[in-house]
Amino acid sequence: GDSVTQMEGPVTLSEEAFLTINCTYTATGYPSLFWYVQYPGEGLQLLLKATKADDKGSNKGFEATYRKETTSFHLEKGSVQVSDSAVYFCALVDNTDKLIFGTGTRLQVFP
């Protein structure tokens, strides 16, 4: 079945550092791709999405590009803040409209 693989965490960065969280997927067809964020004690929030190859999703300074050739959807941010500390989940919608999540990557940003 379809699946999502994320880099393991935690990712520990200093404020203003560059962030990359890797995500690759296995799927039949061309699924829509998502990044969700979960702040401590809160539910998941959609951060950004891309629905077709070469689309770039962006929000709050975060970006991810749908790369069909490498089946990847890596999350990037040029300058992280302490408030970005959270768990980030990569996900896809499979051909039965089911949302499939990766295991999540914890990001810790220190001042």
Place this chain on the structure above:
Amino acid sequence: EAGVAQSPRYKIIEKRQSVAFWCNPISGHATLYWYQQILGQGPKLLIQFQNNGVVDDSQLPKDRFSAERLKGVDSTLKIQPAKLEDSAVYLCASSLSPALGGYEQYFGPGTRLTVT
């Protein structure tokens, strides 16, 4: 616009007891989902409703878990009897109908269940 509401936020029970969780989706959202999120893992879909009908319950442990969505709005998820391995956060989400392109799911804050 009000988000997805869930209650209770926390629940501690002993094994073999029963527990129920409640979810109120965003108004107008036809599709409702229940997920189980075990610590350190991504959410896993338990059941999906379209209005008041079940679309997918293939990963719901039906010997102990049940869910209903009467009148196509609120939903309850029940566990009876609970096991230690049921300790997790139970997330409710809602979306417009996927058939209408409603792939974006909106999540509630979750209910953290601890089974002792």
